[in-house]
Amino acid sequence: MNAVLAFAIVMAVWTVSDWVAKKTQSLLSSLFVASIIFFIGFLTDIFPDDLLASSSLLGLGGVVVGFIIVHLGTLISIDEFKRQWKTLVVGISTVVGIGVLLYIAGFIFGGGRRQGAYDGVSQAMDYVVAGIGSLSGGTISVLIIQEAALGVGLTSVAIFPVLIAALQGLIGFPLTSIILRQEAARLKGEYRAGRLEAPAAAAATKEAAPSKMPAFLSTTPGTLLVVGAVVLISILINNLTNGILNTFVVALIFGIALRAFGFFKPGILNGIDAYGLMMLSIMILVFGPLATVQPADVAALAVPLLIAFVFGIAGIALFAGIAGKLLGYTVPMSIAIGLTSLYGFPGTMILSQEAAKGAGETPEEVAAIEGAILPKMIIAGFSTVTITSVIVTGLIAARIGS
Template identity: 60%
Template structure:
């Protein structure tokens, strides 16, 4: 089919929405073992390489431009997800999360340097330790230097993260759940109150109601991104705009100016997220099949070394801080998926070990807060900061 004849913004938009629908369907059916990101990546690769999709599919849809426009807004939103009070309560978890990322960095820069070029090492560190934002930061630096394969490498790692992280964490958390159940039955576990999920609370903000509509919210968040850009410019780029936007999101939530999870619930959020996620697929359109095949080896090496480093560092520090080996390793593995996987896996582990509602609640109360903080806060903050620094060394 000659898409050039039929391709227009509406057609491109519709095709992309179909791809995302398929990805979401598969993710739901497999309980996120196979992520929607992986499904979308496979469809895009096959579509581009068989010429079923034209190279300009993403740009024709106008979604790519949307994603590039609102990426800063997403980062402010991520900042408003983070509770400083919860970080203080879970300071040991925070330190273990930090050690996990340090493990990824140390192992890949030492052991990984025997197998991978420095640019691929940096790409792997950013993708394994972080979220879509970290991948976008890597991509911008790589593409600016003409390193398309380095950008593609980050995409592939991001696509396969969940496939590796979910099964490993599931096995480890189920073992931890059984240990916690043993403590509960022995009467040595201090039962915690049910976890209050931050997103279920009534959002609080000192902003007038006029700024809490969809348009008002986007205006406020956009203004924060503009402020972040101004601050970054004032430092001549020493402070990355994304890092400043993240910190502003955290601080403005802490002072009650921005409500928690500020973009959640507004009419445009879902479309904004799809636009942002599409950014990472851009380099797939121009890479050859041979290039993609050549990346299989480095991909396996990066995962093997990076994940091992994460587990090793988190296990050692966790043991020193009084956490069990299994809990520490699970915290380290949150770099591979983050929220909501951290919540889903914790709940599944509690249900697998607990034989009644009280046991399930006790197990979940012990595991879930640690996993939420590890994947929802620590990794989010540090990965963006670390990736922003390391991306400057891509050349």
Template identity: 60%
Template sequence: MNPVLAFTIIMLVWAFSEFVAKKTKSLISSLLVASIIFLAGFKTNLFPQDMLESSSLLTLGTVIVGFVIVHLGTTISFKELKKQWKTFLIGVISVGGIVAFLFIFGSLFEDRNYVIAAISAISGGTISVVLAQEAAVAAGLMSVAVLPVLIAGFQGIIGFPISSVLLRKEAQRLKTEYRAGRLPGESAEEKKATEKGKLPKIFQGTSGTLFAVGAVVLIATLVSNLTGGMVNTFIIALMLGIVLRSTGVFKANVLSGIDAFGLMMLAVMLIIFGPLASLSMSDLAALIVPLLLSFAIGVAGSIVFAIISGKIMGYSVPMSVSIGLTALYGFPGTMILSQEAAKSVGENEAERKAIEAGIMPKMVIAGFSTVTITSVFVTSILVGLIG
């Protein structure tokens, strides 16, 4: 297929998918819309089988996955993690619940590879899905590679409504606390990350930043090779990103603001749709049961472990479960749901701000805990078992 035509069609599909997600306030995710369009296009031969490859975006995506993982590391602040250590721990434990339940009840799946693929998608976001997919494709397991895509597409539809109801209950509780004088007003903790980092000026532009981040990915690869591959490159890249942000070498959200970031993210996400081109309708039908089992078992595990750990930490049940469910959507859903809960329950500006201050820091850190950190660690380890 003509590369320019392939690239242009993909941009149109993604623009429409983002439009639908925005109109539905992310209840219908852009991933789900794009998955349906690509699947329908490939199965009706409206899209040539080589369209994704012809666009060159797939090649770009596989190259810069490590760059995006380093970027994720720079979104995390050690300072905020220390303040919200209980929240962070509940998030980690809830992901442990997903892993435990899916392995315990894994016999319900016809193939253990589906279990690992389900864990990667239920517990995390795009990066975890990509890691699982790459391992499945390398093993020639195309239906296993598609399962995380379907899970990722439906995650928001399940996670958003449940979290919305629970956070409104938590907001009601906080409003009662506020009116009784037991909840402080809005704190001034929401800080904009204005630091520029300590990189020389030559490395602060688009090309310089990409060079610096690329160097970090190469270091992560070297360290991983020194361990004989026992420590995954992406785990090291994530940790280096966290350390470099915390020491001020990299600014927060290191890739944000550079000219190439939007295209880089699109290229990484496009990897997800690759297996759809070769998936048969019978393979797709066979994924219905694993899809339903993945959500039923994985979400149940998250909820059970979140409630237990939240009880130990002194959190309410609605807040604890909401923290666990952040694995289904992450940021910015964690921020949006917090704001909506405060607006729907608070009867004046002071109440709304106090409620938001009681919910949002927990939800944002929970998203980092589940999606950004724990899921990437867990998936990086488990994908070695696919095959």
């Protein structure tokens, strides 16, 4: 497809989605609207399969996602990072909840695990394992499941996590948007009652320390050079540890640490010329899997998909809600943290920002609400999708075909 035409179509979709989100005060999030448009477009062949790739945004997004994660790290202070241990616990509880409820579903609808030789015919518990990995994780978890399933000749099980990955945003985005709107409305009341402080107001009470980064590196190319070097080091650490220390987790920690040491200013990419395009490109990563959906695959696996989503979301709500309540979080915030397992970054960032803008009536209110929600959602996405799910999936994938 012509690259300029593809780029224009993608921008048109995002313009419409952003307009709908603003008109509905984020009741319909821009991510959800764009997901629906792309899903229908790809499913009906109105959009060619190579639309996103031809726009060049898909490739750019894959390159700059690490840059944005370093940037997000610079928005979180060391003290804030320490305070988010509760979010990590809720995230871990979420993955456990998905696993427990899907195993229950496997015994109810599939009769549990049956003994016998495998001849390429899967059983219910294979879909359970695949569902746990894909519902709670991202690309790495899906690849782990696919490798295990194809290794024992179970093609349908290998397709299953791909379909979940492609469709889970369609469910996760609107649910999270609705729940975060409730939390944002509550936080607006807290702010007006004087019990919630805007980050900008808190920062104004202390002298802002100048960045230790040399002035000649404070330009757009200089900043991108330094942040790019941090991302490369993160990739190196990922490779040296065979993925145990994930690139994006390391990049987030580097961002937090470099801000704490004063080398990076808070919001390191704010104000550089390339930031807007970088943000648009990583949003496109969310829609990439939709181009792979085939109607026949969805029809063949419709029942397992429905069961996986119903029981998986029930597990998220139950376990995240209880864990969060015990730790002092509100139930809506706890469930929103749990739902990050369905999409991860950048959805965690975009939905938080939209909820804050939809509830806040002044820039100060928006900043206060976003400051209370965004750190939790960002760290939640890493605790579920990037860390816990990969560990859990790696442990249970071997059960496929056994």
